[in-house]
Amino acid sequence: MCLTGQYKEHGIKGLHGFCSEYSASDLNFLVPVPAELSDVAVLLEPTSVAEKGVFQSFKIQERMIWKPQKALVLGTGPVGLLTLLLLRLRGLDVTAVATRPKDSLKARIVAKIGGTYVNANDQPITGLGKFDLILEETGVASLAAEAQGLLNNNGVLCLLGIYRPNLATQDIGHSYDDIVLGNKITFGSVNANKRYFVSGIQDLKTIQQRFPGVLKSMFTKMVGPSDYPQAYSPTKDDIKSVIDFQS
Numbered sequence: 647m648c649l650t651g652q653y654k655e656h657g658i659k660g661l662h663g664f665c666s667e668y669s670a671s672d673l674n675f676l677v678p679v680p681a682e683l684s685d686v687a688v689l690l691e692p693t694s695v696a697e698k699g700v701f702q703s704f705k706i707q708e709r710m711i712w713k714p715q716k717a718l719v720l721g722t723g724p725v726g727l728l729t730l731l732l733l734r735l736r737g738l739d740v741t742a743v744a745t746r747p748k749d750s751l752k753a754r755i756v757a758k759i760g761g762t763y764v765n766a767n768d769q770p771i772t773g774l775g776k777f778d779l780i781l782e783e784t785g786v787a788s789l790a791a792e793a794q795g796l797l798n799n800n801g802v803l804c805l806l807g808i809y810r811p812n813l814a815t816q817d818i819g820h821s822y823d824d825i826v827l828g829n830k831i832t833f834g835s836v837n838a839n840k841r842y843f844v845s846g847i848q849d850l851k852t853i854q855q856r857f858p859g860v861l862k863s864m865f866t867k868m869v870g871p872s873d874y875p876q877a878y879s880p881t882k883d884d885i886k887s888v889i890d891f892q893s
Contacts, residue, residue, distance in 0.1 A: 647839075658837060677843040683850055686861040688888055689728065693846040694838035696729040699781055699804045700736070701842065702835055712800060714778035715739055720771070720793060721783035722752040722763075724864060724886045725806065729781050731853050731860070734759050738779070743771055751866065751883060759857050777801065787812040794821060794832060803832040 657663030679687040717733045719726050722744040733740050740761040746752050748765055756763040776798045782790045785807030794803055867887040869876045877887040
């Protein structure tokens with residue numbers, strides 16, 4: 647949310663990441679990881695992205711009395727699954743949409759946390775009904791446009807994807823009318839600052855307690871540094887690949 651864009655972020659913009667035995671950083675921006683999360687803390691960065699999207703959605707709606715009950719998450723990569731977990735912690739009825747079969751690991755994780763999984767190849771999202779909160783995380787522009795029409799009145803659509811340029815084919819006037827008359831919000835969110843890493847630590851602790859084993863099950867591939875190319879060659883069933891420097 648830097649107004650000038652002249653910020654720096656390790657591994658993202660202007661600063662190297664931490665793939666070295668020793669590194670130096672400003673202590674004010676470091677977040678300690680408790681021992682009980684040491685084996686899953688690599689998920690904290692994607693969790694921070696989900697934390698910000700969810701927090702900002704609720705922050706925006708402080709302008710009104712808003713009691714969301716149903717949420718839709720489009721995409722079940724690491725950020726998508728973590729978003730679902732955060733929404734379940736907040737008591738929402740969640741639906742996840744992806745393109746894997748209903749017996750896939752992603753679908754099983756969604757079911758384990760009490761969510762509904764939909765294979766977009768079998769069922770179009772336009773038939774899923776209406777939602778109070780939608781988080782679009784696929785980066786598919788046409789899907790984001792369809793999602794806009796699935797919002798309940800006073801609903802929120804949070805865009806967390808990176809979208810390629812695409813010609814609009816839908817009726818823009820009808821879409822804008824829907825936003826205005828339904829009092830709906832669409833906004834974008836990207837990588838997070840320290841506050842969301844701090845809240846992410848607390849939520850990861852709660853997730854470990856409420857849904858034991860779910861976070862660890864997202865690690866579908868673990869390789870040593872010498873085999874790092876394998877981590878960047880995901881299969882269709884992979885969720886999170888991890889490079890283990892202790893192996």
